[in-house]
Amino acid sequence: MLLLRHCRCLTRVGLLKTQRVQLLQGAALPVAVCSSHRGHKSGQYQRSHGPNWRHALAGLLAGTGAVLAYGLHHSQTEQAATTIVQPIAPASSLPIYTQDEVTKHRSVEEGVWVTYKGSVYDITEFVSMHPGGDKILLAAGGALEPFWALYAVHSQDHVLEILSEYKVGELSAEDRRKQQSVKSTDPYSTDPERHPALRINSLKPFNAEPPAEILSDNYITPSAIFFKRNHLPVPQVDPKSYRLQVEGVPGGAPLSLSLEELKTRFPKHTVTATLQCAGNRRSEMNKVKQVKGLNWGIAAISNATWSGARLKDVLLAAGYMPEVVRQTSHVQFEGLDSDVTGTTYGASIPLNKAVSEEGDVLLAYQMNGEDLPADHGYPVRVVVPGTVGARNVKWLGKIIVSEEESSSHWQQNDYKGFSPATDWDTVDFKSAPAIQELPIQSAITQPAEGAVVERSAEEVTVKGYAWSGGGREVVRVDVSLDGGRTWQVAQLQSSEKGQVPAPSPPPGRAWAWKLWELTAPLPPAAQELEIVCKAVDNSYNMQPDSVAPIWNLRGVLSNAWHRVKVTVKEDEEEQKLL
Known part of the structure; x- marks a missing residue:
């Protein structure tokens, strides 16, 4: 970035x-x-x-x-x-x-x-x-x-x-x-309007997350409050003149597609997928030791339905053949967002993910049943389910099949994880692979840190989200009211409330988060609750219990047990009796 x-x-x-x-x-x-x-x-x-x-x-x-x-x-x-x-x-x-x-x-x-x-x-x-x-x-x-x-x-x-x-x-x-x-112009002057509820991390470029307390209100996150992660000004793209370039397919030929051709020439597929920024929950790492990056809370993650052409179908139209796997290893993406030098945002994913029948990689032109909003890549973006948000390139302009991964800064020198022992004197970005799949994650959205629970309520309701990268399905969320000494199992939600629960997805294709909820009795005489959550996926991956062992200089991959402290308030009549 x-x-x-x-x-x-x-x-x-x-x-x-x-x-x-x-x-x-x-x-x-x-x-x-x-x-x-x-x-x-x-x-x-x-x-x-x-x-x-x-x-x-x-x-x-x-x-x-x-x-x-x-x-x-x-x-x-x-x-x-x-x-x-x-x-x-x-x-x-x-x-x-x-x-x-x-x-x-x-x-x-x-x-x-x-x-x-x-x-x-x-x-x-x-x-x-x-x-x-x-x-x-x-x-x-x-x-x-x-x-x-x-x-x-x-x-x-x-x-x-x-x-x-x-x-x-x-x-x-x-x-x-x-x-x-020479008049200087603000490259952000044409950026779209944003929902006032968003909590802004930076204005230029615009980066913001929804309030945590409303994040879990909807299984499908409304587009207006879906977290925003921009690296550069939002480009103005004319859909009538838009062209998607496809290059580098061995034995194939360059392909140039208009938006209309992308919509009519290829079957439309819809996938429900959660996107998460690599820096989600970075603020918790900052409490251990200062890191470099936007101070994201727990809401740099959202869930949406995405519709568009499968990347695999477009590559086949450009001449891709299965034997190409032996010659190339990566699919690079270049966005239409650029700085004043013309340097564009770029990233890449492994070729086997791009062409897999089960990979569900889309060239999406719709989000939640409508045209992509400007902040989310209009007119076309890549949606790579199960993969870190940084690889889901927006405002897609070019696709390149290559022996090499993207040379972009965001692929080579950012969005990589390191040991807590690595600092800016010793870091070698070439020594670590670019983040693709993300680890198991969960967080508490309600109640908020510092909230007050009335003793007369006799119980507390805890809500949150859980998700795992790579298509691994979340199978359990454990919740503790006493800092992790005892645990209870939360109820999982895989669809909007009131709707028929969605069936379990095929193995390796659980792209969407699970919302979860637990209502439990207040512990007797407790004046403060330390509420903790941890998720487990179907590979039995579990979250680490603390931040310090996973701290890294860029503050990415933050997925320790999420902890929230709330106060239990005694009723006034009971206080008088005491």
Whole structure:
């Protein structure tokens, strides 16, 4: 995921621990002569920084997840880093550069320069030190504004303070006028309206979850409150000119399908499937130790009916033959959502999942019986049942059958799980496989943390959801009112209330969640309840009892026992008697 949005984390982790001088206030800029200066004429204005600042600035410029997170780790562990600085002349005496001169500095060899609001910054030393240097180079020689327009969090004082440390000059007056004459547009201005009940994790890009207390009210989640997970602005796609490109099928030929052809040429299939973000329940990992990512609660998961053409049928139309499995291993997807460089969201799944008769992978154009909403991929998205939400690519533009999995950042350097011992100094993203199937999961949606239960009610009703990845069916949910010392079995729900319960799905094709409910007597004399739930699937996979052993630096795969504490309130008459 693009980590530019994580700049908000700078405030929380306290990067700005040393005094910073603001050029906007007319003060001098503290600098130190960089011993590794490569010889260009801005050398006397460079500063030698510790790796924490290198990676922090790189995160502001780059479009990859590991970028800023790497630097933020150092900000926490290098509390007392010191740098000898020398004052220089006021900002007005800095060299003047033309845009042509800045543009020449687009490589490590020539120096990597960028501009922002008429000022010039040299970030050469960061590129060679940073694992996402290729992404930083996307802004090299040009302006930061188009990149930062994607993420509103950059318009904050602490972010500008960091950048000001690396100022080496001013842009010429003529080039400043040219920049100012170019209107900057908000790439999110055409995003759709959202339901006001959603709890927002980030506005740009938009990421939000429904309130947990209403999540389990419906077996099929209404589209309006289905959790929203966007990495980039929602693209505007004309259904009349839309084309889905299919490429790379060995022995086949490229295929280009209109929306109408997708709907009429292939049989329509409907699948009820739950989608869950890899970061669901990340907030609980943050309580153990800070991780990098959106602070999702328990509701980055929802259930819907999806209708469309089977991916297998489309691949067959493009010339796929069963023997192709011996030549290729992956099916890549590219979305139509992109950043200002044209980089699109991408992901891939194993070929055997894509073409399996039992895989039920859809090129969906309907959600809950209606056209896909804009936030959910209109006009076409991939629905890969049983697989992490990140592989269910929205606004689908291209399908590529390949020997390699997607080279996308979100496939290669994000959405991977690591040991609790792995930190940003030791992480090697290539050492872990991309998340596909998710582990067993359950959570309590009612009552909420901190709720009050009246003693006079004599009982408490607990509700929640349970789901397991890979098509494994949830067969049991255990609930405890006393922190896990004793347990009771909840009643499972596999359809809307009042409807005939759905039969058990075929083995390996349990794509939808189970809602569950338990009504139990209040324990005598208990003043507080620690309600706990844990689910079991038909492979007898069970949730771990605590978060710490599964903690990881990206906060994904959070599926420990869910715990909620509520207070039992005594009746006023009973309190008087006591």
